[in-house]
Amino acid sequence: MNDAVRQELEALVSDNPVVLFMKGRRRMPQCGFSAQVVSILDQLLEDYLTVNVLDRPEIREGIKAYSEWPTIPQLYVKGEFVGGADIVTQLFQEGQLHGMLGVQMKEAVPPVVTVTDGAKAAFADALNDNPGTFIRFEVDARFRPALDLDGPKDTDFKVETNGLTVLVSRMSAERANGATIDYVGGDSGGFKIDNPNEPPRVRQMGPKELRDRLKGEEGLVLLDVRTAEEAAFAGIEGARLFDQGTAEWLEGADKDTVLVFMCRSGARSQMAAEQYLQKGFKKVYNLAGGILAWSQEVDPSVPRY
Numbered sequence: 001m002n003d004a005v006r007q008e009l010e011a012l013v014s015d016n017p018v019v020l021f022m023k024g025r026r027r028m029p030q031c032g033f034s035a036q037v038v039s040i041l042d043q044l045l046e047d048y049l050t051v052n053v054l055d056r057p058e059i060r061e062g063i064k065a066y067s068e069w070p071t072i073p074q075l076y077v078k079g080e081f082v083g084g085a086d087i088v089t090q091l092f093q094e095g096q097l098h099g100m101l102g103v104q105m106k107e108a109v110p111p112v113v114t115v116t117d118g119a120k121a122a123f124a125d126a127l128n129d130n131p132g133t134f135i136r137f138e139v140d141a142r143f144r145p146a147l148d149l150d151g152p153k154d155t156d157f158k159v160e161t162n163g164l165t166v167l168v169s170r171m172s173a174e175r176a177n178g179a180t181i182d183y184v185g186g187d188s189g190g191f192k193i194d195n196p197n198e199p200p201r202v203r204q205m206g207p208k209e210l211r212d213r214l215k216g217e218e219g220l221v222l223l224d225v226r227t228a229e230e231a232a233f234a235g236i237e238g239a240r241l242f243d244q245g246t247a248e249w250l251e252g253a254d255k256d257t258v259l260v261f262m263c264r265s266g267a268r269s270q271m272a273a274e275q276y277l278q279k280g281f282k283k284v285y286n287l288a289g290g291i292l293a294w295s296q297e298v299d300p301s302v303p304r305y
Helices: 001-013 032-044 057-067 087-095 096-101 118-131 207-214 227-235 246-252 267-278 290-297
Strands: 018-022 047-051 074-077 080-083 134-139 144-148 156-161 164-169 180-184 190-193 201-204 221-224 258-262 283-287
Touching: 001 057, 018 032, 032 096, 057 207, 080 087, 087 096, 087 118, 118 134, 118 164, 118 180, 118 283, 201 207, 258 267, 258 290, 283 290
Parallel strands: 018 047, 134 164, 201 283, 221 258, 258 283
Antiparallel strands: 018 074, 074 080, 134 144, 156 164, 180 190
């Protein structure tokens, strides 16, 4: 590492109270470990500096030598090296990171989590094949859920539900509180998480799930944002063309109406779905892969173009 790089690193860590050297940027991390540390810091601080090491190879290699630490991300607080993702996570869960940052630790409350009978049955074989493990349920800062089998840690909450033990870290406890873990069978099935804490967002719906829900769910509205010519050439039965009349009808529709937007490949429909999420609709979906995926996975008779 040359002197210029060393001087630049020394200035970064000494002139800024909190500095995170990471892959990507705060609003767009480009590795899971960097995203993990960002999610922790975002819970504790309004403002801190991030340095994208992917922009400059000399900084990426220089910070490793400067810290004598081989991996990224790396966190500095008040000029002192704290550690990487695992250490930062541990310090956060134990409450020590709060003190380093001068933030009062909020008391974590054991969450309430419900596992349905269907999910319990789906977990049964895996739990029997892995004695000593439990279900781990985590919800990250973006409210993305994760399920796994794991052993307990000292900082975990052990939630008893439906005869099972669910492990939830203190980092996830507030976001996980009130969540229900279910399992739905069939081609479009899998574990389904209902989390009342999750802010409204556009969700992706696969073609097979759409097929099943069109058969059995009243009130679902499938909106085709393509041109009338495209819809006439290749469409899905029951879809409603997103024209001026449909837009006017949606103005008076119940905000709890399930809306599924579709287009050729999923790009145009995603943009339309985002607009209606902003209009206050709470159950907004985008058909993942659009009519092309529907033709490939559900109905090959639908032309592809």
